């Protein structure tokens with residue numbers, strides 16, 4: 001479904017992503033792991049249009065997308081989750097969800113702002129979808145809570161909820177388990193699996209090996225900007241090269257070595 005071919009990205013002569021190719025199958029959960037500084041976030045940014053490639057290609061659903069701006073990539077059905085920005089922490093949970101399609105409608109909705117009926121109908125539709133997403137994620141009880149007051153795990157669920165508002169085919173998840181307590185982590189894992197069963201495709205960056213082992217069908221390992229190996233979670237966990245890559249990095253939360 002998603003193919004990255006020979007991606008290269010340099011920052012001031014430092015090669016953060018080095019001729020990296022990955023292949024993400026449809027309707028599966030794929031993990032992207034690697035020690036700190038391996039290039040995972042940079043690769044995510046290259047896929048989602050936050051950064052432009054120096055060389056290489058990105059293909060999504062048989063279509064080349066690496067020349068497209070980020071919002072057009074979202075319209076193609078590929079959504080990348082982000083931490084809830086500071087400004088949105090002052091808005092309620094449901095407002096955070098309702099803003100996603102409102103932003104995507106962009107000028108269309110603002111241009112027609114005074115055509116009241118049409119806007120109201122649109123807003124009702126968005127609200128109904130937001131309520132549905134809240135129900136699915138079991139966040140209805142914090143619907144009117146300010147996003148800033150949610151726990152880390154609830155914020156992660158809200159990030160996933162914002163992704164679901166645009167009903168994408170594929171979701172890039174950035175560390176869904178980071179700082180999340182075990183109960184909510186279980187809930188996040190269940191939701192990801194449920195969504196995959198409904199036909200969604202996931203690529204997730206994650207340092208928590210329990211989550212990787214629990215939900216991933218396939219794991220891709222990056223090191224020094226390169227695709228090191230890939231396989232089932234079990235194969236990757238027992239691989240000597242992977243262990244060496246992690247042991248070579250001393251700082252940070254590199255669970256695999258632990």
Ligand SMILES: Nc1ncnc2c1ncn2[C@@H]1O[C@H](COP(=O)(O)OP(=O)(O)OP(=O)(O)O)[C@@H](O)[C@H]1O
Nearest residue numbers: 011012015016034035036037038039040041042043
């Ligand atoms: N905008 C930037 N300018 C300069 N260097 C950068 C920039 N973004 C990333 N890097 C460098 O590129 C390398 C890869 O970083 P990246 O954040 O992609 O790694 P990562 O695998 O996501 O790491 P982590 O697991 O710690 O988040 C690092 O050495 C980082 O310092």
